[in-house]
Amino acid sequence: MFGENQSLRISIAVVLCVVGTMVGCSTPGDRAAAIFEDYWQQRLRHSPTWSTYVGEHRYNDRLDDLSESEAARWTTIRRDLLGQLARVSRLDLNDSDRGNCTILERELRDGLSVDECNQRLMPLKHQGSPHLTLPMLLVSHPFSNEHDYRD
Numbered sequence: 423m424f425g426e427n428q429s430l431r432i433s434i435a436v437v438l439c440v441v442g443t444m445v446g447c448s449t450p451g452d453r454a455a456a457i458f459e460d461y462w463q464q465r466l467r468h469s470p471t472w473s474t475y476v477g478e479h480r481y482n483d484r485l486d487d488l489s490e491s492e493a494a495r496w497t498t499i500r501r502d503l504l505g506q507l508a509r510v511s512r513l514d515l516n517d518s519d520r521g522n523c524t525i526l527e528r529e530l531r532d533g534l535s536v537d538e539c540n541q542r543l544m545p546l547k548h549q550g551s552p553h554l555t556l557p558m559l560l561v562s563h564p565f566s567n568e569h570d571y572r573d
Contacts, residue, residue, distance in 0.1 A: 450514040454523055457506050461526060464499050468492070471555055486552070497537045504530045 448456075466473040470481035507527055512520050 450511045451516065451519050454507075454510050454515060454519045457503060457510070458522060458526065460506075461503050461530075464496075464503075468496050468499075471552075475555070475558075485556075493537065497534065500530045500533050500537070504534070 466478050466481060469486050470484035471486050473479075473481045504527065507523060507530070510523060512523055515523065
């Protein structure tokens, strides 16, 4: 009854309609929450030492990647998240989500400004540098068992 190409077109159209409906059903609050979660997970992956400091131990076996390629990747992520955030209608958000969007937008813009200055090329500073932050992990997360030492 239907040709092979026509059946394929119908199948693709049905899939696109279903996906389009699912995406259309998400509220601005849901989209904002997804952006917040994506940022949080990306930030944890980007800075394993910071992740450990805030109590997330999935990345304990890693150090921060200070390479140029990681800096470029992180800049791209920031720009992408900023673009996603710009597409969320803040008028339809509750006060908490609206405030969180404002804070995240500021965080992302500030980070992009730092990226433009190539601040990563100055690895030793009076605060926040590896020679200070790594030893401080022992204070904030002391080793209490064999697993901690191996991790």
